Amino acid sequence: MNPKLSETVGPYFGEFGGRFVPEPLIAALDELDATYLAAKADPAFRAELDELNKSYVGRPSIITEAKKFAAEFGDLRVFLKREDLNHTGSHKINNVMGQALLAKRMGKKRIIAETGAGQHGVASATAAAYFGLECVVYMGEVDTQRQALNVARMKLLGAEVVAVTTGSRTLKDAINEALRDWVANVDTTHYLLGTVAGPHPFPTMVRDFHSVIGNESRAQMLELTGRLPDVVAACVGGGSNAIGIFHAFLDDPEVALWGFEAAGDGIDTPMHAATLSMGVPGVLHGARSYMLQDEDGQTMESHSISAGLDYPGVGPEHSWLKDLGRAKYHGITDSQAMAAMRLLSTTEGIIPAIETAHALAGVEHLANVLPAGSHVLINLSGRGDKDMETAGRYFGLLS
Amino acid sequence: MSAVKELLLENKQSGRGTLVGYFPAGYPTVEASVEALVAMAENGCDLLEIGVPYSDPVMDGVVIQEATLMALENGFKLKDLFEIIRGVRERVETPLLVMSYFNPILRYGVDEFAKDLKNSGAQGIITPDLIPDEASLWLDASEKYDLDRVFLVAPSSSDSRIVSTSDASRGFVYSVSTMGITGERAKLDELARSVVSRVKSLGTEPTCVGVGISTAQQVREVNSYADGAIVGTAFVKAYAAGGQEALIAKTQELASGLG
Ligand SMILES: Cc1ncc(COP(=O)(O)O)c(C=O)c1O
Numbered sequence: 001m002n003p004k005l006s007e008t009v010g011p012y013f014g015e016f017g018g019r020f021v022p023e024p025l026i027a028a029l030d031e032l033d034a035t036y037l038a039a040k041a042d043p044a045f046r047a048e049l050d051e052l053n054k055s056y057v058g059r060p061s062i063i064t065e066a067k068k069f070a071a072e073f074g075d076l077r078v079f080l081k082r083e084d085l086n087h088t089g090s091h092k093i094n095n096v097m098g099q100a101l102l103a104k105r106m107g108k109k110r111i112i113a114e115t116g117a118g119q120h121g122v123a124s125a126t127a128a129a130y131f132g133l134e135c136v137v138y139m140g141e142v143d144t145q146r147q148a149l150n151v152a153r154m155k156l157l158g159a160e161v162v163a164v165t166t167g168s169r170t171l172k173d174a175i176n177e178a179l180r181d182w183v184a185n186v187d188t189t190h191y192l193l194g195t196v197a198g199p200h201p202f203p204t205m206v207r208d209f210h211s212v213i214g215n216e217s218r219a220q221m222l223e224l225t226g227r228l229p230d231v232v233a234a235c236v237g238g239g240s241n242a243i244g245i246f247h248a249f250l251d252d253p254e255v256a257l258w259g260f261e262a263a264g265d266g267i268d269t270p271m272h273a274a275t276l277s278m279g280v281p282g283v284l285h286g287a288r289s290y291m292l293q294d295e296d297g298q299t300m301e302s303h304s305i306s307a308g309l310d311y312p313g314v315g316p317e318h319s320w321l322k323d324l325g326r327a328k329y330h331g332i333t334d335s336q337a338m339a340a341m342r343l344l345s346t347t348e349g350i351i352p353a354i355e356t357a358h359a360l361a362g363v364e365h366l367a368n369v370l371p372a373g374s375h376v377l378i379n380l381s382g383r384g385d386k387d388m389e390t391a392g393r394y395f396g397l398l399s
Numbered sequence: 400m401s402a403v404k405e406l407l408l409e410n411k412q413s414g415r416g417t418l419v420g421y422f423p424a425g426y427p428t429v430e431a432s433v434e435a436l437v438a439m440a441e442n443g444c445d446l447l448e449i450g451v452p453y454s455d456p457v458m459d460g461v462v463i464q465e466a467t468l469m470a471l472e473n474g475f476k477l478k479d480l481f482e483i484i485r486g487v488r489e490r491v492e493t494p495l496l497v498m499s500y501f502n503p504i505l506r507y508g509v510d511e512f513a514k515d516l517k518n519s520g521a522q523g524i525i526t527p528d529l530i531p532d533e534a535s536l537w538l539d540a541s542e543k544y545d546l547d548r549v550f551l552v553a554p555s556s557s558d559s560r561i562v563s564t565s566d567a568s569r570g571f572v573y574s575v576s577t578m579g580i581t582g583e584r585a586k587l588d589e590l591a592r593s594v595v596s597r598v599k600s601l602g603t604e605p606t607c608v609g610v611g612i613s614t615a616q617q618v619r620e621v622n623s624y625a626d627g628a629i630v631g632t633a634f635v636k637a638y639a640a641g642g643q644e645a646l647i648a649k650t651q652e653l654a655s656g657l658g
Pocket of ligand 1: 090091116117118119120194195196235236237238239240241242307308309353355356381382383
């Protein structure tokens, strides 16, 4: 019998994953892997993380049924897993608290992180303040401009924010710069990677820290509706919030899993970030996975109105789930996402992050393929406060 | 035996030591990079290392990042690499290795890349982001086409990884001098000496030291305990500042550190 999908751990997810990094980093990855495995087996670690989740992060997060929003799309029920209500405003904190505890266990006093939307950077800066660690966040220069409020938040929390001016000056280049820092400072520094990409053990470990989202949701949905949802959906950048909510449902074949990627101006244009829909397998940032690349193996620049989805790679477990057919992935354009952002705001009084709005826009696509009365659970991965400048300009709300 | 290994052992024996010179393919243009590599060979480099420009060079400091980005902006394509190798081969006999991040090789097709490399006259590949554990395709192709495989070891590598990496390597083992990316260092770490002595006592392949070497004194010092000194940033920086002439002067200067 095949092992359960949910029990799969790295380094490989089928033919994806691995460790395509320079040798100087291997010792640190081995140390992290060993520390994580020991912590995972240690009830005291679990208890410490559970307590932090309860008394600091604000878990469990609630589920809100979005009735008026759902009514726009016909006969279905839409449920929102409210990761936007976590401390710091997104799912990112789940992984950050886990890794910060590991950094402490490894005796590392400095953490570095990459960030696109700034949510992972803010969560990392928050954990650094809480645990008394030094924190440096690498952020593409383009993103420091479109997510300026989050830059201010990180600085107020005491972190140093380094604007990365190489390459496309977005998330991909921030990861390159963080890796360069890590190679040079690996003795004192933990690289707190913010999504399920990168070399082993990151994809497995980050997934495990986010699996709380799906575990809570599964129980909450059973209690709320007496059954499992028909669809679980999330936006996909690197893929952490998606894998976090998918994971508890991987071995429930009756639950369809849908990931919505950023299609930017459209997947028929070069201006998109739809890695799983349009990419081909290759090696980027330490793992083999789908990626956007040209015929010479050069990484292509991605484009999305959403900084957090503007990444030409994706976590290896998603590539595996795609090829298995267990999850489906679909592109959402900038304008579809912005329309969904507005719709959720006006119908439910919830302003989602632009990243998250891609998952919400996916409901229109799902409504066309689902039977009447279907239940759709969406990971509301973050709140939109950080996006007010982009949204204000987009909708012409700023004077 | 690998021609590269043979050369390293010979130069060690004679007391000369070895200077390995890195230069990016297509920088600043395809033609100019051929001229640069030929000049490096003619002015004292014993071994050439041709860098393949790549969009995400995580092992490289800003000097090499900027040069390889310029090569890409000026239109470098992977097929040009083989023309550059042929162009250099026609004019000098200096052995030649390619340094490439893995994805361009993977996309090209590992077997195809190895075949074209062999046919163009290069000796092998240095793979900065490919460890032997992930290299099965390249191990097969390099055997098939009789090419050298240069893998990295670092001060952080465990003894058992040094053994397995040395076993998987052919030609030489690349000892990373320090924990960090390419770029000049005023002082070479003691770490370089200790990683070399571990490679020597645990493995059988020769080893050259790279990252941070930029002076004749450092070339001399490294050759006193290792089998060669690898220089990249210092050459690229000289070229960026003063073109071919400055590159020739820098090559002669660094070669003066040889015995
Ligand atoms: C609110 C929110 N959702 C989603 C993402 C995308 O990341 P991932 O795909 O790893 O969940 C981000 C990243 O910044 C985010 O801030």
